[in-house]
Each structure stands twice: as C-alpha cells, then as structure tokens.
Amino acid sequence: MEDLVLELKKEIIEALNLEDVTPEDIDADAPLFGSGLGLDSIDALELIVLIEKKYGIKLKDPSKSKEVFMSVNIMARFIAENRTK
Amino acid sequence: MEPIYITGAGVVSAIGRGKEETLTSLLAGKTGIGKMKYLTSCHNDLPVGEVPFSNEEMAQKLGIADSMFHTRSALMGRLALREALNEAGLKGDALREAHFISATTVGGMDRREAYYELEKTCDHNYAVIATHNCGTCTEMIAEAFGEFASLSTASTACSSATNAIITGANMLRCGLAEIVVVGGTECLTKFHLNGFNALMILDAQQCRPFDRDRAGLNLGEGAAYLVMETEASMKKRGAKPLCVLSGYGNACDAFHQTASSPDGEGAYLAMQEALQLAGMKPEDIQYINAHGTGTPNNDESESHAIQRVFGNHLPPVSSTKSFTGHTTSASGSIEAVFCILALQHQFLPQNINWKNPIEGGIIPVIDQKPQGEIRHILSNAFGFGGNDSSIILSKCEA
Amino acid sequence: MKQKKIYIQAAEQISIQSPLSEQWMEEPVFYDEASLVKAQNPSFRDYMAANEARRMGNIMKRALVTTLKVLGETGIENPDAIITGTSLGSLDYTERFLDSIIENDEQTVSPTYFMQSTHNTVGSALAIYTKTHGYNTTYSHGGTSFDLTLLDAWMQMQLGKISTALVGGHDEMTEQFFGLLQKVGYVDVDGMVPCGEVAMSMMLNTSEAVEHLCELAGLRVCFHPSREKLQQQLTEMLDEADMTLADISAVMTGVNGHSENDRLYHDTVQALFPEKPLLHYKHLFGENYTVSALGLYACAHLLKRNEIPSFLYDSKQHVSSLKSVLFLNQTREGNVSMIILKKA
Numbered sequence: 001m002e003d004l005v006l007e008l009k010k011e012i013i014e015a016l017n018l019e020d021v022t023p024e025d026i027d028a029d030a031p032l033f034g035s036g037l038g039l040d041s042i043d044a045l046e047l048i049v050l051i052e053k054k055y056g057i058k059l060k061d062p063s064k065s066k067e068v069f070m071s072v073n074i075m076a077r078f079i080a081e082n083r084t085k
Numbered sequence: 086m087e088p089i090y091i092t093g094a095g096v097v098s099a100i101g102r103g104k105e106e107t108l109t110s111l112l113a114g115k116t117g118i119g120k121m122k123y124l125t126s127c128h129n130d131l132p133v134g135e136v137p138f139s140n141e142e143m144a145q146k147l148g149i150a151d152s153m154f155h156t157r158s159a160l161m162g163r164l165a166l167r168e169a170l171n172e173a174g175l176k177g178d179a180l181r182e183a184h185f186i187s188a189t190t191v192g193g194m195d196r197r198e199a200y201y202e203l204e205k206t207c208d209h210n211y212a213v214i215a216t217h218n219c220g221t222c223t224e225m226i227a228e229a230f231g232e233f234a235s236l237s238t239a240s241t242a243c244s245s246a247t248n249a250i251i252t253g254a255n256m257l258r259c260g261l262a263e264i265v266v267v268g269g270t271e272c273l274t275k276f277h278l279n280g281f282n283a284l285m286i287l288d289a290q291q292c293r294p295f296d297r298d299r300a301g302l303n304l305g306e307g308a309a310y311l312v313m314e315t316e317a318s319m320k321k322r323g324a325k326p327l328c329v330l331s332g333y334g335n336a337c338d339a340f341h342q343t344a345s346s347p348d349g350e351g352a353y354l355a356m357q358e359a360l361q362l363a364g365m366k367p368e369d370i371q372y373i374n375a376h377g378t379g380t381p382n383n384d385e386s387e388s389h390a391i392q393r394v395f396g397n398h399l400p401p402v403s404s405t406k407s408f409t410g411h412t413t414s415a416s417g418s419i420e421a422v423f424c425i426l427a428l429q430h431q432f433l434p435q436n437i438n439w440k441n442p443i444e445g446g447i448i449p450v451i452d453q454k455p456q457g458e459i460r461h462i463l464s465n466a467f468g469f470g471g472n473d474s475s476i477i478l479s480k481c482e483a
Numbered sequence: 484m485k486q487k488k489i490y491i492q493a494a495e496q497i498s499i500q501s502p503l504s505e506q507w508m509e510e511p512v513f514y515d516e517a518s519l520v521k522a523q524n525p526s527f528r529d530y531m532a533a534n535e536a537r538r539m540g541n542i543m544k545r546a547l548v549t550t551l552k553v554l555g556e557t558g559i560e561n562p563d564a565i566i567t568g569t570s571l572g573s574l575d576y577t578e579r580f581l582d583s584i585i586e587n588d589e590q591t592v593s594p595t596y597f598m599q600s601t602h603n604t605v606g607s608a609l610a611i612y613t614k615t616h617g618y619n620t621t622y623s624h625g626g627t628s629f630d631l632t633l634l635d636a637w638m639q640m641q642l643g644k645i646s647t648a649l650v651g652g653h654d655e656m657t658e659q660f661f662g663l664l665q666k667v668g669y670v671d672v673d674g675m676v677p678c679g680e681v682a683m684s685m686m687l688n689t690s691e692a693v694e695h696l697c698e699l700a701g702l703r704v705c706f707h708p709s710r711e712k713l714q715q716q717l718t719e720m721l722d723e724a725d726m727t728l729a730d731i732s733a734v735m736t737g738v739n740g741h742s743e744n745d746r747l748y749h750d751t752v753q754a755l756f757p758e759k760p761l762l763h764y765k766h767l768f769g770e771n772y773t774v775s776a777l778g779l780y781a782c783a784h785l786l787k788r789n790e791i792p793s794f795l796y797d798s799k800q801h802v803s804s805l806k807s808v809l810f811l812n813q814t815r816e817g818n819v820s821m822i823i824l825k826k827a
Contacts, residue, residue, distance in 0.1 A: 248620045337617065
C-alpha cells in the first residue's frame with residue numbers, strides 16, 4: 001500500500017501540474033480539496049481521468065468523486081479495491 | 086438608446102432549415118434532439134441536435150462543387166446568411182456598405198480533426214484545410230454574397246453570437262456603419278463533444294432545462310444571422326422591420342473558466358445593463374429566453390440571477406435548448422431568431438421536457454399562450470469563462 | 484459625433500525580443516537564419532504563484548504577466564473592459580487535446596486542455612485573476628484580431644460606455660502548426676522574417692490627466708477596399724482627428740519579406756502615401772496573426788521617446804519632426820486596418 005500511496009502522489013503531481021510540490025509535501029491523510037492542496041472541481045475531473053487511464057477504474061458519477069478523493073490514503077484504498085490494471 | 090431595426094433573419098438548426106420550418110417545430114413543441122447521424126464519434130450514444138443535412142447536401146443547396154474545402158460551420162452559415170440577406174433585400178452596392186460580424190469558436194476544427202492524424206505527412210490541400218481558423222470561417226461564409234465593408238469574428242464560446250450582435254449595434258450607434266449583418270455559426274465536432282464530455286456536463290438523455298433532475302446539456306449545431314440597420318438606412322432602402330433591438334449588456338462573471346458563480350453576478354450585471362440601455366424596468370419584459378443549458382450549475386446560477394433582477398416582476402421564462410441542444414457559439418443568434426418569431430407570432434416558446442421545479446428556482450413556461458401582448462423579450466447567452474451577454478428585442482410599433 | 488480623445492496609457496510585451504522592456508530599441512535581436520522563433524519568457528514566478536499558473540499554457544501566462552505589468556503601471560485594478568485578440572487561441576493545448584482524443588480513442592481525455600483551449604479563455608483568465616466584471620470579449624479574425632479589439636474599445640469610448648480598456652493581442656506558435664503553414668507556403672519562404680510569438684497588453688484611457696505614451700487618434704478596418712474607398716476612409720479618419728495628411732510623419736507597414744505580402748503594402752503606399760518615410764517592425768518581432776499588436780506597441784513607445792531607431796526605417800527618407808505614425812496592416816485575405824497614433 002505504501003508503494004501505491006507514493007506512486008499515487010507522483011501521479012497526482014504530474015496530472016495536476018503541481019510544479020512546486022514534492023511527494024514529501026503531500027500529507028496522505030490531509031484533505032485534497034478545499035484546504036490541503038486546495039484542489040478544485042476541474043482537478044477532480046482530471047483525477048477521474050487519471051484513475052481510469054492508469055488503474056482502469058471508470059467513475060461515471062462525478063458526485064462520488066468527493067468521497068473517493070477525500071485524501072491520498074482514501075484514494076489509494078479505493079484504487080487497491082477496484083483497479084483492473 | 087435609439088432603436089436599431091432588424092430587417093432580415095436567417096436560421097438553420099436541428100429544428101428547421103429556415104424560419105418557416107423552425108416556427109412549425111416551435112409551435113408543435115417538436116424537438117430536434119436525437120441520435121447522432123452526421124458526426125462520427127465513439128460517443129454516438131449521446132443525444133445531439135444536428136442540422137438535418139450532410140455537408141454534401143448543404144454544398145449542393147449552395148451550388149458548391151467541392152465541399153472538401155468548406156467547413157461544416159461555413160456551409161451552415163451560408164444557408165442562414167442567404168435567408169437573412171434575401172429577406173432584407175441586401176445585395177450589390179448596399180451589401181458593400183454593410184459590415185459583417187460572425188461568431189464561431191470551433192472555426193474549421195471539424196476539418197482539422199478529420200485530417201489530424203495525417204498532418205505530419207499530409208499534402209498542401211489538407212494543410213490548407215487544417216489552417217482554417219475562426220476568421221477563415223467568416224470569410225468563407227461572406228465571400229459567396231459579395232464584398233462586405235468589413236469582416237470580423239467574435240469568439241467567446243457560448244455567448245459569441247450575442248457579442249457579435251452587440252459589436253454590430255455599437256458600430257451602428259457610433260456612426261461607423263449604417264447596416265451590419267451579425268450572428269454566428271457552429272458545427273458539432275469531436276473536439277468539443279469530447280471536451281464537454283470530459284467536463285462531465287453532458288446529459289445521456291434529452292436535456293431538461295430548469296428541471297430538478299436535470300443532468301447536463303446536449304450539444305447542438307446551427308447558424309443564424311440578423312440584418313440590423315439604422316432607421317435612416319431602413320427607410321432609404323424601403324426595408325421592412327421584423328423587430329427592434331432595444332438594449333444589450335455584456336459583463337464578466339470573473340469566477341471560473343467553466344462554471345458560473347452561485348449568485349450569477351455576471352448574468353445579473355449583463356441583464357441590468359440591457360434593461361438600463363433600453364430605458365426599461367423589469368416589469369416591461371414579457372418573456373425571457375434563458376440560456377438554460379440544462380446543467381445543474383447554469384440553471385441554478387441563472388435562476389438566481391434572473392430572480393435578483395426581476396424580483397416580483399418575473400415574466401414567463403423558458404429555455405429552448407431542449408429543442409435544439411446547445412448550439413454554443415451560434416446560440417445567441419439562433420435564439421434571437423426564436424425571439425423574433427415569438428414577437429411576430431405572439432407565442433411563448435415552451436421549455437419542453439420539463440417535469441419538476443428546482444427548489445427555489447425558476448418555474449419555466451410550458452404553455453405557449455401568453456397572458457397578454459408580448460412587446461419586449463430578453464434573451465441571455467452565457468459563455469465559458471463567464472462571458473455573459475443579454476439582448477432585448479422588441480415588437481415593432483405598427 | 485464629436486470624437487473623444489483616447490490615450491494609450493501603457494503597453495507591455497513578451498515576444499522574440501527581450502520581454503517586458505524596450506531594450507529592443509537599443510539592442511535589437513535579429514534572427515536572420517531562423518524560420519520559427521519562440522518568445523522569450525520572463526520568469527513567470529516573479530508575477531504569480533506556481534499554484535495559480537499550473538493550468539496555464541504559455542499564451543495565457545504571457546497575457547497575464549503583460550496585463551499585470553500594465554495594471555501595475557497604470558494603477559487601474561479593474562478596467563471597464565477587457566478585450567482580447569487572438570487568432571489561434573491556446574494552440575498548444577488545442578493540439579494536446581486533439582492528440583489525447585486520438586491516442587485514447589476519445590476515452591480518457593483531459594478536461595483541462597479542453598477548458599483552456601477555447602479562444603476566449605485568455606481574456607476570461609485575465610478577468611478571473613483581476614476580478615474584473617466589466618465588458619469582456621474576444622476577437623479571432625486572423626491578422627486583424629488585435630485591430631478589432633482597438634476598434635471595439637474605440638467605439639465604446641466614443642459612445643461613453645467605458646473610460647478605460649485593457650486590450651491585448653496574443654498568439655503562440657507550435658512546431659506542428661508551423662509545419663502546416665510551411666506546406667501552404669505562408670511561412671519559411673526565402674527572404675522572409677521568421678514566425679514569432681505575440682503577447683501584448685495595452686491600457687487605453689479617455690482621461691488626459693494620466694501619464695500616457697501617445698494618443699490613439701483614429702482607426703478604420705475594412706475589407707477589400709477599392710483605392711477610392713481607402714482614400715475616403717483615410718480622409719474621414721484624418722478629419723475626425725483634426726489632422727491632415729501632412730501631419731502624418733511616417734507610415735509603418737507589415738512588410739515581412741514574403742513577396743505576396745509585401746506587394747499589398749507596396750501598392751497601398753504608392754497609392755496613398757508615396758512621399759512618406761516608411762517604417763517596418765516584423766524583422767524585429769517576426770510574423771504571426773496578431774503581430775500588429777507589437778507593431779502598435781512599438782509605435783506607441785517611439786512616439787513617447789520621440790525617437791525612431793534607425794533599424795525601424797524601411798525607406799531612405801527619414802522623419803525630421805515626429806508628430807504621428809499611421810500604422811497600416813493588410814492581410815492576404817483582403818482585410819485592411821489603418822490606425823493613427825499621435826504624440827500627445
């Protein structure tokens with residue numbers, strides 16, 4: 001799981017072009033949206049694309065993304081349970 | 086402001102090729118949204134409002150031998166422009182004095198995306214097609230009719246055509262022109278179909294503007310143009326007015342690139358400006374043709390903005406996008422033509438496919454019969470990036 | 484209608500010359516061998532946080548930085564209007580989106596690239612960043628895209644609708660699109676200036692009280708005008724500005740070394756301005772659809788400084804007393820703009 005969390009942090013940084021952020025900067029339990037990294041709705045859509053492209057998970061309902069993307073750890077758990085790639 | 090006269094109008098959309106067919110569909114409550122027929126895409130299960138002509142059919146109607154070099158937007162544009170110019174009797178020397186302002190955002194994208202994979206190896210011909218930009222689309226539409234005094238192209242996504250109308254109006258009012266021809270055109274492309282799909286704002290069913298259960302918009306395509314002139318020009322040419330442009334407004338929401346602010350500030354300011362310019366109060370408006378895309382965000386935001394402006398004087402409101410789909414850059418002028426028809430034939434375009442009200446939101450009109458005379462109509466067009474525009478069209482005094 | 488005076492208060496650029504400065508007037512860079520030159524970017528970090536810029540491509544960052552500099556210089560936080568001209572919009576992001584549609588078979592495509600690709604995102608980004616609710620529109624009409632922004636601002640100022648306007652001309656260039664233009668024969672022709680990139684923001688103001696670079700004394704945009712029509716437009720423009728042809732010190736044209744392009748200018752100059760000293764600018768700034776923005780920026784600054792660097796001249800005849808410049812922009816499609824800038 002640790003490997004997945006680190007990998008996920010790197011993927012998020014790349015997908016969202018967070019130029020100044022390193023994996024060490026991201027607290028895996030901190031909220032991704034609102035506070036924390038301060039991501040917004042467009043970032044949520046990019047993350048939906050990311051989990052489909054990289055992990056084969058199709059998230060059809062954008063409103064579910066709030067739960068899934070609460071934090072990096074929650075996201076990693078969701079991916080571990082549902083990945084097809 | 087002094088009135089600006091609209092003396093010609095032409096339209097092509099999913100509900101009609103020309104004003105007559107369009108009127109029939111509007112009165113019958115008949116939608117043009119359906120299965121994708123002309124665009125090739127993996128997402129062909131998404132309902133769309135296509136103009137019921139292939140490019141070859143449109144080219145034939147226009148007497149064009151080879152449609153390869155003509156973008157779909159330009160072909161639709163020419164059909165609509167022809168109708169408008171014919172109605173206004175604008176040609177020859179008079180056309181040479183008229184300024185043409187067209188609006189589009191996709192421009193020649195339908196052609197570029199068709200050849201994109203070949204671009205690195207394509208020949209000169211394909212390269213010509215691929216370099217078609219928004220301005221070229223305007224030139225392609227205009228060149229069939231003669232040489233206008235000037236050409237320009239507005240491009241503000243979904244409010245483009247309304248902004249073309251506004252620029253034209255400013256030209257008339259400051260004396261740079263006596264006649265302007267304004268409007269917009271946009272064809273469906275894989276580019277923006279996929280774009281809107283990626284933003285997850287498309288509905289898998291026919292859209293439901295202002296409905297509690299709305300889930301997004303349907304994309305549409307089409308074109309519409311208006312001939313607008315000063316009173317002096319109209320009288321000199323002996324042209325007959327269809328209606329009057331009484332006011333307009335343009336403001337920026339300045340909130341987000343793809344979402345509207347919760348209180349609809351940009352929309353509010355645009356509508357207020359239009360009323361102010363027209364010297365009107367909210368109670369002077371008898372119908373609002375809303376932007377009403379059917380997305381959760383727009384309809385909520387626009388509801389608030391309309392309520393802020395109109396308060397207790399809320400007139401009937403509807404969105405016609407469940408008829409045509411969202412025709413993006415052309416929507417402002419296509420829906421202006423619907424408003425002109427509504428003024429001429431005294432009916433309220435219905436908000437079809439509506440069932441349940443948004444809590445605290447606008448309840449749109451579903452009965453065509455107006456309460457009294459429709460004298461003034463407000464029409465909204467709100468684009469990505471918060472480019473919000475409104476116009477007021479008024480019945481001509483006999 | 485009595486013409487209101489309009490001033491160019493400030494103008495800043497990012498181009499293939501040194502950015503955000505008028506260093507090009509003392510140390511111009513000439514690109515004799517190149518056919519495509521990318522703009523010199525300033526350090527964007529100096530102007531905005533990485534977090535703010537992360538979604539922005541080059542065209543948007545350049546537009547924002549030139550805008551912020553102009554707003555800072557003029558002290559105007561929220562102009563009455565933001566009007567933008569761009570022919571190709573966010574071309575880079577447009578192509579990336581097209582790439583992603585094809586590579587992923589229309590499945591996993593990036594919403595950010597799409598969102599930032601429409602032509603009006605640049606103008607909207609400026610409004611969002613500065614929280615400006617005023618009039619906002621974008622023109623995308625090839626080589627006259629920027630000229631139309633000036634025209635729009637000019638009209639609204641004459642009508643008294645606005646007093647200040649931030650106008651901008653922005654265009655980038657990608658290798659891929661350049662390749663298409665090469666095939667069509669528009670660029671990379673022997674003797675022609677290179678293709679460049681454009682970012683230019685300018686503040687217009689009707690107030691005489693503010694410090695300004697010059698006056699925007701008149702403008703006209705037309706299409707395939709006959710010689711007589713063009714003469715008539717010129718005469719009207721001069722009359723409105725209370726000027727005569729003798730008051731025009733020099734004419735700046737868009738010659739670029741491409742024979743088809745240069746012939747257009749040669750014919751117009753012969754017909755209307757046979758005696759005037761001529762200036763040119765594309766050998767400095769390259770060619771691109773909205774490069775007229777950079778030509779006008781250059782005119783504004785040379786009027787302010789009351790000096791014309793020798794390398795701007797395209798004629799042996801030089802200006803003895805600089806009062807005004809008539810800027811001439813012509814496109815192969817037949818669009819013609821004439822803009823008069825005057826010392827204020």
